[in-house]
Amino acid sequence: MDTVSDIAALRRMLAGLEAERLPGAVSGFTLDMEGEAAPGVTLAHGALHEVQAVRAADLPAATGFALALALRAAAGERARPILWIRQDLADAELGRLDAPGLASLGLDPARLILVRAPDAGAVLRAAGDAVRCPGLGGLVIEPWGEPKALDLTATRRLSLRAASSGVTCFLLHAVARASPGAVATRWQVAPAASAPSALEQAAGAPGHPAFAVTLLRHRGGEGARPVEGGTWNLEWDHETCSFRDIATLPRAVVPVPAGRPAGTAAAGEGGGEVAALRRAG
Amino acid sequence: MPDLAVIDHDPTADAAFLEKIADDCDRWTPLVALDGADGLVLDITGCAHLFGGEPDMRARLLAHLKAHDVGAIAVVAGTPDAARALARAGAGGIVPPGGEAAAVAGLPVARLDVDAEIVTGLSRAGLRTIGDLAARPPTPLAARFGMELLTRLARTLGREDVRIVPRRPLPAAIAERRFPEPIARAEDIEATLGLLADDLALMLEARGAGGRAFEASFFRADGAVRRLTVETARPSRDSRALRRLYRERLDALADPVDPGFGFDLVRLAVLRAEPLTPAQVSLDGRAVEEEEVAALIDRLAVRLGRARVLRFLERDTHDPERASVLVPAADPRVPRLASPHPPARAPALARPLTLFEPPQPVEALAEVPDGPPLRFRWRRVVHEVARAEGPERIAPEWWRDARPDGTPTRDYYRVENREGRRFWLFRAGLYERAGEGWHAGGWRERAGQASVGQASVATGWTEAPRWFLHGLFP
Incomplete structure (x- = not known):
């Protein structure tokens, strides 16, 4: 009997216990991923889910993923509005939300109520009010940076209120950190190279929005199946309102510049290399 | 007189003070109107009994004003003009119903608040008081001095009533x-x-x-x-x-x-x-x-302010900057949340989730001048473009753009960099070339020179096109 397997067994047991006591566990939604690599992970309705961007530059992808999750959560109830609480700094850094862009992702812009909050405290206060309103189809909370106010107590309060009202909440974060937080699931999101259709491939055009997501934490687990730590490359299809698994990155289409080893071509470090544009001539 | 203080006349402060008094006078009646630079007209129809009748009300109003050091002359009369004429003449008091004509008869014609020429004309004709005018047949007066005088006269004599225009809208x-x-x-x-x-x-x-x-x-x-x-x-x-x-x-x-x-x-x-x-x-x-x-x-909306709780109002336009606008959720123009919307219709071409206002300038390098960028630098980070879709040419709405030069036409590209980040870039203006042949190397060369500021005039090429980042895709 080694310690590792003991601990694994204990964790499984705990996960099972938690799942029973988790209020929202009775109803959930899946990502509707196809393919053997990722059988559907079930997310609880009426719980707090956290979406983190790997780096600050990945925040647009994390935003898109959180919105896609919110759409999945509200898939059955089309008429209920979605409330989005955004801190002003996010508007300055990422630009303002745009209705045609929301429609491109599958959300009817008329269903969105946008709340702009001046600081993190106001974001949390507004979220605390909104989460108690059962008429909402979803709640996206987007504070900027790493606010002090957003601690274990705050997230716990949010998730308890979400459980009693049934509003599914998504907490959108710019910073990847393993902070304590009473969240049902925690996702880490980075953009992935899109998988274009044959037509788009021929034209060299990008395809649907694609995300590289990692499930860092899943409270309650999936029974015997370990899903924590799972990584998927997902593509969002706005027409069916579902995710699709894209198994491999179509890296081959990226031409490798001559005179450089293939490994450095992707330049994966830190959102591109910081360098001056070289002027030819 | 050494103790005499001299203070410049400050009409703005006077007006502000009068506004303050008018605000305070809202306590007597919701219908308060400003009258000139130093007067107020209150419509107390139906209010007087709340304060114990007109004499009591007038006394209380004056006492209230006096309590915070405002001296005033108050007249209660059947029409605003009669009350105004009496108050301006310095006579306080209450005119009994129907007694306006008698009350104002002794006032000079200047109190009718008509043009100075008319007043001069009337005094030359020997008509010095309002009573003199009232005794005259109206037709010759109208022929000589115009209808304005007759209207004023009728209102001041209480023969014709006129509503005041309150400074604040009447509440429901x-x-x-x-x-x-x-x-x-x-x-x-x-x-x-x-x-x-x-x-x-x-x-x-x-x-x-x-x-x-x-x-x-x-x-x-x-x-x-x-x-x-x-x-x-x-x-x-x-x-x-x-x-x-x-x-x-x-x-x-x-x-x-x-x-x-x-x-x-x-x-x-x-x-x-x-x-x-x-x-x-x-x-x-x-x-x-x-x-x-x-x-x-x-x-x-109450806690954060009306302008912070927003909903989208979509406009029927092709201009991406104007396609949607965020308006307060209480705005009557936005559709009701519960109304059965037609199912969300995704735009034919993908649009970014967030838009920058205004678009952010980037340094971009394109292989061919009217082609997609090869790489661009935004916020000090260079992005190598792996895939690009475009151009989608969007012309400005010339029928609403009043500027003489107009905003240039934009060529939009949806590009994806090697990390999979997707951007919406555009090139401002059409890339014009003056007749001569064109080749890629030559453009690069000239782009380099243009930055030094020599090439554009000599060869007739337009300067290197400007690129902007307009939005981010998820």
Whole structure:
């Protein structure tokens, strides 16, 4: 009997216990991923889910993923509005939300109520009010940076209120950190190279929005199946309102510049290399 | 006279002071109008009995003004013009009904408030008082001095009545509480607002209406007035909700309501009312949910400000900057949340989730001048473009752009960099070339030179195109 397997067994047991006591566990939604690599992970309705961007530059992808999750959560109830609480700094850094862009992702812009909050405290206060309103189809909370106010107590309060009202909440974060937080699931999101259709491939055009997501934490687990730590490359299809698994990155289409080893071509470090544009001539 | 203080005339301060007094005079009647630089006209029709009749009301008004050092002459008369003429002549008092003609008969014609030439003309004709004019047949007067004089005369003599134009719109309903002993504690103020909300709810229910905008006015004993407005997303007459909204509003105030020596009058008015039928609770509880969402919107709008709780208003235009605009959720133009929308129709071409306003300039390098960029630098980070879609050429709306040069046409590209980040870039302006042949290397060369500032004029090429980042895709 080694310690590792003991601990694994204990964790499984705990996960099972938690799942029973988790209020929202009775109803959930899946990502509707196809393919053997990722059988559907079930997310609880009426719980707090956290979406983190790997780096600050990945925040647009994390935003898109959180919105896609919110759409999945509200898939059955089309008429209920979605409330989005955004801190002003996010508007300055990422630009303002745009209705045609929301429609491109599958959300009817008329269903969105946008709340702009001046600081993190106001974001949390507004979220605390909104989460108690059962008429909402979803709640996206987007504070900027790493606010002090957003601690274990705050997230716990949010998730308890979400459980009693049934509003599914998504907490959108710019910073990847393993902070304590009473969240049902925690996702880490980075953009992935899109998988274009044959037509788009021929034209060299990008395809649907694609995300590289990692499930860092899943409270309650999936029974015997370990899903924590799972990584998927997902593509969002706005027409069916579902995710699709894209198994491999179509890296081959990226031409490798001559005179450089293939490994450095992707330049994966830190959102591109910081360098001056070289002027030819 | 060494003690004589000389102060410059400050008309702005005078006007502001008059506005303050006018605000304070709202306590007597909601219909208050400014009259010149130093007068106020109050329409007290139907109000006088609340203060014990016209003589009592006049006395109390004067006493109230005198209490905070404002001297005034007050006249109560049947028409605003008669009262104004008498007050300007320095005579106070009350004109009995129908007695206007006799009261103003002795006043000089200048009190009719007509042009100076007419006054001169009248005095040359030997007509010095209003009484003289009234005794004359009107037709020759009209022929000589115009209809204006006759109208003024009729109004001043009380033969013709005219409504005043109040400086504030007349509220749809008013509830108020007066206090012989001014109140100052926050609890008292809140409790008073609660009572007033109950009163208003009854009034609105009797009319089958609901309020969209409410205004609480706090009249301080020393004449200062503070007003707090609350708007709701839908017509409401729920006194509990209104009370909660006002509690939020009072909490959110940057400068709290200063009671000073206390408020002796608190008034709650419905500024805008709309028909409201009792909500029918549908079987699935939908109506209740809608009410709850509307109440949430109101609460957030009161706490954070109206301009921070927003919804999208879509416009029928191809210009991406104008395609959608965020308006306050209480704006009547946005569709109701509950209305059955047509299913969301995704635009034919993908649009970014976020837009920069204004677009952010980037340094981009393209292989060919009218092709997609090869790489670009945004916020000091160089992005290598792996895939690109475009151009999507979007011309400005020339019919609404008033600038003579106009905004240039934009060529939009949807690009993906090697990490999979997707951007929406555009090149401003058409890349023109003057007749001569063109090749890629040559452009690069010239682009390099253009930055030094030599090439563009010599060869007739336009300068290197400017690129902008307009939005981010998820």
